[in-house]
Amino acid sequence: MHKFWWHSLLFSPVILDLLMVAVPAIASEVPVNQASSLSSPEDMGQVTSVSQLSDVKPTDWAFAALQSLVERYGCIAGYPNQTYRGNRALTRYEFAAGLNACLNQINQLIASGTADLVNKEDLITLQKLQEEYTAELQTLRGRVDSLEARTATIESQQFATTTKLRGEAIFALASVFGSDRAINTDAQNRGSSRPKLEENAIFADRVRLNFDTSFTGKDRLRVRLQGRNITSFNSAVTGTNQTRLGFDGNESNNVSVSALFYRFPIGNSTIASIATEGLEYIDEVPPLSRNFDSSGSGALSRFGRYNPIYRAAEGPGIIISHQFNKALTLTAGYVVPSGVGNDPSNGRGMFNGTYSALGQITFQPASQLSLAFTYVNAYYTDGSGVTGSTGTGFANNPFNGARTSVNNYSVTANYKFSPQFTLTAWGGYTNAKAENTAVARSDAEIWNWAVQLGFPDLGKKGNFAGFVFGVPPYAASNEYVSGTNRRQDDDVTYHLEAFYRYKLNDNIAITPGFITLLNPEGNSSNPNIYVGVVRTTFTF
Structure with a gap:
């Protein structure tokens, strides 16, 4: 199991939604005006995804597997009762971001010495999901890495914060x-x-x-x-x-x-x-x-x-x-x-x-x-x-x-x-x-x-x-x-x-x-x- 370096803040509800807007727009696979409708977790159930990117449907095994992991480990904070309100199809990039949040959460449990809370079946499921969505995870990491580098450059070169x-x-x-x-x-x-x-x-x-x-x-x-x-x-x-x-x-x-x-x-x-x-x-x-x-x-x-x-x-x-x-x-x-x-x-x-x-x-x-x-x-x-x-x-x-x-x-x-x-x-x-x-x-x-x-x-x-x-x-x-x-x-x-x-x-x-x-x-x-x-x- 790989331990990912992303900070948990990246997958707070606000940052996650911003990422979901930015990534498809940058990839030029979805119009910005449609992607920007992903405004908050409360509204996600009211959004109709672009059909050509709706690769992960609620009936898919991966969808159900991630939903189960989110609800058991609280991977995505901010949802009511720690449940994953997955009543709509997700783009593969959205799904990969949610998957990475769970990988990050479980890595933290392992690092803190509470690995006994993670059962073997979930680890196998995570490994399978990771292999399935390797390309999307790498794309997200590369883009976030680039954004972090640019942000660091701006912060180091700016005249002052105010x-x-x-x-x-x-x-x-x-x-x-x-x-x-x-x-x-x-x-x-x-x-x-x-x-x-x-x-x-x-x-x-x-x-x-x-x-x-x-x-x-x-x-x-x-x-x-x-x-x-x-x-x-x-x-x-x-x-x-x-x-x-x-x-x-x-x-x-x-x-x-x-x-x-x-x-x-x-x-x-x-x-x-x-x-x-x-x-x-x-x-x-x-x-x-x-x-x-x-x-x-x-x-x-x-x-x-x-x-x-x-x-x-x-x-x-x-x-x-x-x-x-x-x-x-x-x-x-x-x-x-x-x-x-x-x-x-x-x-x-x-x-x-x-x-x-x-x-x-x-x-x-x-x-x-x-x-x-x-x-x-x-x-x-x-x-x-x-x-x-x-x-x-x-x-x-x-x-x-x-x-x-x-x-x-x-x-x-x-x-x-x-x-x-x-x-x-x-x-x-x-x-x-x-x-x-x-x-x-x-x-x-x-x-x-x-x-x-x-x-x-x-x-x-x-x-x-x-x-x-x-x-x-x-x-x-x-x-x-x-x-x-x-x-x-x-x-x-x-x-x-x-x-x-x-x-x-x-x-x-x-x-x-x-x-x-x-x-x-x-x-x-x-x-x-x-x-x-x-x-x-x-x-x-």
Whole structure:
């Protein structure tokens, strides 16, 4: 009699049933949807086996022999009264698993010195059964052996039992093209010269490591480490923030914690996220700019990724989202900028400095259509950041550094015409007021809009072609006067962008693209500015 090494746990009711599902499916001898019906010992009598695999019927001698052994030696624990409820035909693999359980149980009795409990007739029956089902037993052992080896490898190589490591690395080759930097009307009227664009191409990177930990299976604690050296194509390079890329930032590749937040459910319909760093509204509201919003795989420009209203602030805060039903979701949040929430000095901190408060209703009446109505109230102690560095200088800082309060209103819509074509559009209006009592005539009106055309799986599955056409935020009117000039844009900037994400494999994607700005910085006397980008994204 051979002593088998399988652990008795393998033939507990749950594991045995899982094995019975897996083995026939792996062998491709029974469809998975039929095999998966073997869900529990209580249900086994209600299952109809596949006829070509029902080799062991209740009338067979082997069936009756195994049934007798199971009932006498309790080979398969968990059945009522230790009896084998064999009122249906078994596949040979199922039968072999049950047989092996009895072999294992009797081996344990022999090893424990209680061999006298096993009679000679049963040993002869077992030997005969073992010889009859040698092929099936060997197949099962080989497959379980392989599964155990793979499990051991996973356990030895996994980062942690509760934490998953996810990484992303971006290599960016980019350059701006044109003649002169953009200047605003105020600077032009003061006789400022037109410096040239800094047109030298850059090759830079951004690396992120996300450590995602779950304690309940429904929550997530994220710690993100980031290093980057991608120079922003901002006003210092092109004269305007409208040329910024969606993944820029330069800390000379010094690694820091760029995000630290905990997301957890409250009941069945509410999700809350609290953060000390890196909380963004776009990460928590229902996505409408899908395939455009990701900095690593979406649109190349900062403006082209998503509605600028979600850039009101990024840093410490809390966001709560409640889903009333499949069609209606309410999101509310309060976020302050990085470097403000942890500073107790006057005019800073969580409630005494720059802040933003968001409320959004997302309505999805059909799987093809999504609508979002968003309101953000914000306050900026230094007057800068009104448009999240996506618009003109007058729109981003309408009152030349004066304390500023804003009310932002926006409507976003997404329609999925087909799996290969989606359209997203938004329009936004901002009313800004200077809060300094010494400043008279302090109202400004800021507008923006855009249309995104998306073509998923163009060329092959996983590829994506995107087009963005819109108007970045501009100061349409402003009563504030600086010197002899009003901080108001004379013209409208038009943003045109095209990119194509080509998926080399599951881990590498290359995204070339081109961005054109007409009337940059809201001034038609400025020559057009162009931005060319090739972004390569590695995910692991």
